[in-house]
Amino acid sequence: MPSPFGQTIAQVSCSTGVRPRRDRRRLTGKPLRLPAAFRLEQLEPRLALSASSGIHPAASQASVAHQLAAITKLAKDAYVWGLCPESVYRFGKYNELISDPVNQLAHVTTPAAWNNASTNAGDSSVLYINAGLDLTTTDLVYTIPPTNAQFQVSQIIDAFTNTVADPGTRTTPSDTAASFLLVGPNSRYSHQTSAVINGFNFKVITIDTNRGELLVRLRANSLADAASPQAAQNVYDQVDTKFYLNTLQEFVANGNKPVAPAQLTWTPTEAQLHEAQKWQNKPSDAVAFFKQVGEALKLNPLPTRQTGIAGTPLRQVPAYVIPQPRANQSDNPKGVYFAPSSGQQAALAALKPLGLTQNGFTIPKGWGSAQIDALQKGYELGQHYIDLELQKQIGSAASTNYWVSNNTTFGVFPSTPEGYKNRSISTTAGGFTEMPEDGFYAAAFTNNASGTTLTGDSTYSITFTQPQSSYTYSQLPASGIIPPMVKNPDGSVAGFWSVTVYQPDNAESAAPFLSQAAVLNTAYSKAVAPVISIDPTADTITVPKSAVGPLKANTPIMFGSNADTYGLVANTAYYIATPPAQSGDTYTFQISTQWKQTLTSSGVPIQFSGSAGTSVDFTTALVGGSPLTYGVVQQVSQLGSMQVADGSLKQNDGTNPAFPKGSYTIWLSPTLPAGVPATNWIPTPSTAYLQSIYGSTTTVNTTIEPILRMYYPQPGNLPPSALPLPRGYGSPKNPKLPSTYVIPPIVTQAG
Numbered sequence: 001m002p003s004p005f006g007q008t009i010a011q012v013s014c015s016t017g018v019r020p021r022r023d024r025r026r027l028t029g030k031p032l033r034l035p036a037a038f039r040l041e042q043l044e045p046r047l048a049l050s051a052s053s054g055i056h057p058a059a060s061q062a063s064v065a066h067q068l069a070a071i072t073k074l075a076k077d078a079y080v081w082g083l084c085p086e087s088v089y090r091f092g093k094y095n096e097l098i099s100d101p102v103n104q105l106a107h108v109t110t111p112a113a114w115n116n117a118s119t120n121a122g123d124s125s126v127l128y129i130n131a132g133l134d135l136t137t138t139d140l141v142y143t144i145p146p147t148n149a150q151f152q153v154s155q156i157i158d159a160f161t162n163t164v165a166d167p168g169t170r171t172t173p174s175d176t177a178a179s180f181l182l183v184g185p186n187s188r189y190s191h192q193t194s195a196v197i198n199g200f201n202f203k204v205i206t207i208d209t210n211r212g213e214l215l216v217r218l219r220a221n222s223l224a225d226a227a228s229p230q231a232a233q234n235v236y237d238q239v240d241t242k243f244y245l246n247t248l249q250e251f252v253a254n255g256n257k258p259v260a261p262a263q264l265t266w267t268p269t270e271a272q273l274h275e276a277q278k279w280q281n282k283p284s285d286a287v288a289f290f291k292q293v294g295e296a297l298k299l300n301p302l303p304t305r306q307t308g309i310a311g312t313p314l315r316q317v318p319a320y321v322i323p324q325p326r327a328n329q330s331d332n333p334k335g336v337y338f339a340p341s342s343g344q345q346a347a348l349a350a351l352k353p354l355g356l357t358q359n360g361f362t363i364p365k366g367w368g369s370a371q372i373d374a375l376q377k378g379y380e381l382g383q384h385y386i387d388l389e390l391q392k393q394i395g396s397a398a399s400t401n402y403w404v405s406n407n408t409t410f411g412v413f414p415s416t417p418e419g420y421k422n423r424s425i426s427t428t429a430g431g432f433t434e435m436p437e438d439g440f441y442a443a444a445f446t447n448n449a450s451g452t453t454l455t456g457d458s459t460y461s462i463t464f465t466q467p468q469s470s471y472t473y474s475q476l477p478a479s480g481i482i483p484p485m486v487k488n489p490d491g492s493v494a495g496f497w498s499v500t501v502y503q504p505d506n507a508e509s510a511a512p513f514l515s516q517a518a519v520l521n522t523a524y525s526k527a528v529a530p531v532i533s534i535d536p537t538a539d540t541i542t543v544p545k546s547a548v549g550p551l552k553a554n555t556p557i558m559f560g561s562n563a564d565t566y567g568l569v570a571n572t573a574y575y576i577a578t579p580p581a582q583s584g585d586t587y588t589f590q591i592s593t594q595w596k597q598t599l600t601s602s603g604v605p606i607q608f609s610g611s612a613g614t615s616v617d618f619t620t621a622l623v624g625g626s627p628l629t630y631g632v633v634q635q636v637s638q639l640g641s642m643q644v645a646d647g648s649l650k651q652n653d654g655t656n657p658a659f660p661k662g663s664y665t666i667w668l669s670p671t672l673p674a675g676v677p678a679t680n681w682i683p684t685p686s687t688a689y690l691q692s693i694y695g696s697t698t699t700v701n702t703t704i705e706p707i708l709r710m711y712y713p714q715p716g717n718l719p720p721s722a723l724p725l726p727r728g729y730g731s732p733k734n735p736k737l738p739s740t741y742v743i744p745p746i747v748t749q750a751g
Helices: 061-098 232-238 248-253 270-280 286-299 345-349 369-395 417-430 516-520 641-645 687-694
Strands: 126-134 140-144 152-158 163-165 178-183 194-197 200-206 211-219 244-247 403-405 439-444 459-464 496-503 533-535 540-544 556-559 574-576 581-583 586-589 629-632 638-640 664-669 681-683 705-711 747-749
Touching: 061 126, 061 211, 061 270, 061 286, 061 369, 061 417, 126 232, 140 152, 140 248, 163 200, 244 248, 286 369, 369 417, 496 641, 516 681, 638 641
Parallel strands: 178 200, 664 681
Antiparallel strands: 126 211, 140 178, 140 244, 152 163, 152 211, 194 200, 403 439, 439 705, 459 664, 459 747, 496 638, 496 705, 533 540, 540 586, 556 574, 556 629, 581 586
16 A cells, blocks of 8 residues: 555665764755645554564464555654654763753754864854753753843754754844753643743743753854964853752742752763763664654653643744744644644554553563564664655755755754654754754755765855845846844854865764864964973973863864974864873873774764873973974864854955955865965865775775854845745735845866
């Protein structure tokens, strides 16, 4: 019988040897159309897979084949529906081991880089704060600093990856701090948008599931001079540490004020790191996967049309509360709010024959190896199906210069076949996708019709031209201009945009990874702090505290112009090889010329892994009259609006027609191209670079994946915009333009 997803079992072969897809943290895809209903329950009664559906000895070969085909078909659909709750559940278990205890904020002290855990597909233009939330019996108070001081957005996500709220600069602009009451569906306050408790007026945010995630993104310029207010360390000290998460009881007992945490960061033990490995990637085994889905369901009863503030007129819903998809469309004639994840009961009921219910997952009674094999086959079919849908988006992106994005349906998903598929695509491709109004993402996998992957061995350019002062409808979409963003009254960008280079890998849930090659560009770094001493016997070096960021094993550092006196190379990255011994504000450690990350099965270096190479052999102590200076390398894995604002990203002078006067070109290349300002260069991982670390006989992977992010993009009703053009704008009155802005192409340059 036909699949509800438009393909039959015969059309999608299970003999393809498809490897389970990882759920990367980036956003891809366009709105996808599916059949009108999720009718898994239409399986023929004679093929019913009840708890007693073992194969009867007298069953005919035909009926056995039909039953196994039905299991496979249902397992495929169960994967599509269940991937998101499994992902949130697994991500929470992983984070509790390596990041922070539940209901505690984990402050990441530095922007994402190849040498820290940060978050999936971490953005080097922000500081992250995250927390796993358990609101089953606990109400929390979440306090944020003034949203006008530094761009911020807090994404609050339920157990089905729907964004339920997004307080921040866009939705809650304020010069004062604000405290929100975070509650679960069982809280006495869950049906309110505000509550006065002990004389304090709280804004209430109800999460429609017991468990969820909180992810904060706070703009920070990782490439700024250490003295700049926008420098990451200063943003961390002055803004990041002003976010608080307390229990309601703690907050009230402290006189309606937030309570500072005992610690801001956690360092996992070796035992925790080892235990976390089993939660890092999606299981390859179907039974293990569906058990995780079942555990997620036991913790999170499905929301209903009565959960939280359901039924509240949309005009009364605060701007920071995200309603169900299509809330303002014709299928919501009363114009009321419903919890984003409500309406899934029928879909889950259809999966009961597989043993998956609100009470968890149990292998049906009477099942044997044949049925388990059929379950596995369907599980792999589901993964392959979602992979194929992702590939379709890449192949149909010529009109957007091969940048793949979604500006409408990601971030919150309807409880429909299209919604279930889109949320699985989102999780597979990007994890916790934001509302496009907060953060618009576009990824590039190729730059041509043949689908050739982008590689770190090649040289590419991306040129952003200056926009016109105004556009008529006929001039839209505007192609290749500087990303259109919301501006402050002084003309500065309220949020930010940036281009980041990653290395993808299908087998790793934490991928895509930032590349260690980012250390090759030291144009944004300064080696100005005097080295205190060198011990040739212990081969250690002692340095003062860095103003750029923390000193730890794997931190890249460099030395100043006098480095050759000590057998070192100036302005070249070395790595702290051993955990530094701290004494006050001084740090003592060994250094190495290499840090050897662990490779995936396909030859991609895994972020936040590995160990140092051979330590440098110091042959002399500090020489009088020949001082040695050092500094932390500010790694260039991204460039964008913050570098435009501080003048680091240089404009083209127009002497080359391919690069118009006043435009900005970002270069992606393994080495600095001739005539290009170093501040415009993002280094890429080439075969030569990787084999210099791993050896010429090691198989390495140099595939790269650029991602362009726009935080707080120009609204769609003010074109050009990456967001949808509203109905009724321009001529014709119902335009078909998906957006009025097209990102410039990635151009391959002669090597």
